[in-house]
Amino acid sequence: MITDEMERKTVKQKMDKVISGEEVIEGIYDVCFKPVMDDCPEYLASLISLILGLPYDYVLENLEVSSTEHTVARVTDRPRRSDFVVNIKDKHIIIEAYKGDYSKAVAKKNLSYAFRTFEKNLDKEKQDDYKTNVEIFEINFDVMKMSFIKDDNLTIHTFETREINNGYLHPFAPKFIYVDLAKISKKYYNKEKLSKLERLVLLLVLTSKKELREVSKGEAIMEKVVNKLESLSSDPIFLTEAELEAFDEYEKKTLREEGVEEGKNQRDKEIVLKMHEKRMDIETIIECTGLSREDIEKIINEGKVG
């Protein structure tokens, strides 16, 4: 069980390292992500260019930062915000950054937002009659391993929207791109060779100033990002916001950990009771489950009461 005191201590340790000048707040934090993308357009253009396979100069020249407020397709919709939204001519790009689990809930929310945008650009009465030929992309930067993606060596995954029944690929429906920051980070610490895109993306997850300097050395675009992260991390007002965000993230982490423990405990009870019902003796239950005699007897007694 994670207590409030532990939560405060963990967040404080993190903030102390930033205040001492040893580390910076991760670029993936909301409070960093927007200012970095706003103030380092060359970095943003490099990311988009490499992820979507577009020429860098074309992206930089046509890069138009849109309001982070989401497209509202229905009069009843309330305005919602994304981490970052840019337009490049006929391409509408929603960018999301996640420090936590890319849960099914978050996936659903993002699909819903992207489809709201899609809906606005499509004439419902005449499906093929697009009001504009806007292509919608959603790029997700995610720190946690995405549970629905198979464990392979890819660090970038692209998904298109197809009909389940007949496999039809909707030409203008949103395309979803997932950048696996956890895997890129792991590659870096395992000293594996990183692509240019992976090195750029690494700046969103590293916290050590020393490591950030090493990765960005000699690359003007990357050095600018590191300077921005360092400058933000020395601003007291920014640090207060970052601390609040860290607490929020810690709360979610706690929910995850408590959920896993709850699942394990539920399964322990189910299995022990089932073995007991099948007349398995306690010694064998201990051997098969690895649980202590005390825990097993407690489950059996509580099961009898229940």
Next chain:
Amino acid sequence: MSKPGNIFESSLYDDILLSDEELEAFDEYEKKTLREERVEEGKNQRDKEYVMNMHENGVSVLDIVRYSKLSQEEVEKIINEG
């Protein structure tokens, strides 16, 4: 390739996307789903541990199926992966 059908009436649009109400109450929805997903993850982790433990203790696949909530296929998969 077949015609697309109406995307707004497709299973994708109806089943995958959140309703307006769910989007409005997203924070609570996310926390609830986050916890539910992790409870399932905890159960799955324990299933693997139990299956391997029983297998190493000489319990047959059929008996593991009897004691667990898993099918024979799932038990065999865990053992093979383990």
